[in-house]
Amino acid sequence: MKRREFVRTTIALGVSGAGMGLINACAQPKNIFEISLAQWSLHRGLEEGAMDPLDFAALTREKFGLNAIEYVNKFCKDRVRDQQYLKQMRQRADDAGVRSLLIMCDDEGRLGDPDESMRLKAVENHYKWVEAAAFLGCHSIRVNAASEGSYEEQLALAADGLNLLCAYGDQHDA
Numbered sequence: 001m002k003r004r005e006f007v008r009t010t011i012a013l014g015v016s017g018a019g020m021g022l023i024n025a026c027a028q029p030k031n032i033f034e035i036s037l038a039q040w041s042l043h044r045g046l047e048e049g050a051m052d053p054l055d056f057a058a059l060t061r062e063k064f065g066l067n068a069i070e071y072v073n074k075f076c077k078d079r080v081r082d083q084q085y086l087k088q089m090r091q092r093a094d095d096a097g098v099r100s101l102l103i104m105c106d107d108e109g110r111l112g113d114p115d116e117s118m119r120l121k122a123v124e125n126h127y128k129w130v131e132a133a134a135f136l137g138c139h140s141i142r143v144n145a146a147s148e149g150s151y152e153e154q155l156a157l158a159a160d161g162l163n164l165l166c167a168y169g170d171q172h173d174a
Contacts, residue, residue, distance in 0.1 A: 036068035036101050039075055046075050057093040057100075069093065071103045071136070073129055080128045083135075090136050100136040105129045105143050111161030112147025112154055119157065123164045130165070134172040141169075 037060045045051035051059070053075040060066050071089075079085040093100050108129070109122025129141045143165065145158035 034068055035066055036070050037064055037066050038070040038104065039072040040070075040104065043072070043074075054088055054092055057089075057098040058096040061096040061098050067097055068099045068101050070101050070142075071138075073103055073105045074107075076132075080132050086132060086135050093136070100138050102138045102140045102142055103129050103133050103136075105141050108143075110146040111143055111165065112145045112158030113161070114147065114149055114153070114157055119161045120164070123161055123168070126165055127168055130169050130172050 039046065039053070039056055042051060042056070042059075046053060046056075056071075057069055060069050073080070076085070076089070090100070105126060108125035109118065111119065111122050111126070113119040113122055126141065126143060133139075133141050143162070145162055147154035147157045149157070
């Protein structure tokens with residue numbers, strides 16, 4: 001083989017090898033989005049008692065291969081202030097290598113209620129969920145800001161209730 005042919009062949013192989021590496025890198029899909037599992041996805045099993053809410057984190061990791069979860073207040077409503085229960089929830093998530101992201105909160109009142117006393121009661125009803133979320137390491141709670149009246153009135157009422165709840169959340173790093 002002549003020197004010139006050797007150089008051409010070497011360059012061609014080098015370029016094709018680099019090209020194959022680039023093709024391989026582009027062909028490998030990257031997980032740019034993190035997916036979490038909402039407890040509501042398994043609500044039938046939880047409601048029927050076929051599944052223990054404390055097993056949710058481990059099941060999410062083992063069965064679905066996910067590392068983030070979203071709780072639903074319905075499945076721990078009677079235990080939200082039970083520190084031992086919350087410690088178990090947090091420990092089980094930690095043991096499974098799963099992050100707790102949020103608690104979906106329903107049936108705690110309308111944060112945009114036109115009746116100020118009802119709106120304030122709804123805000124206060126969410127305090128326990130803010131506290132639980134902070135304890136579990138969640139970044140937020142999901143709430144309902146239902147209201148009534150004109151669009152502008154509803155915006156103002158919902159903003160008031162949400163602002164009051166956010167002020168409370170600021171005190172809890174939630």
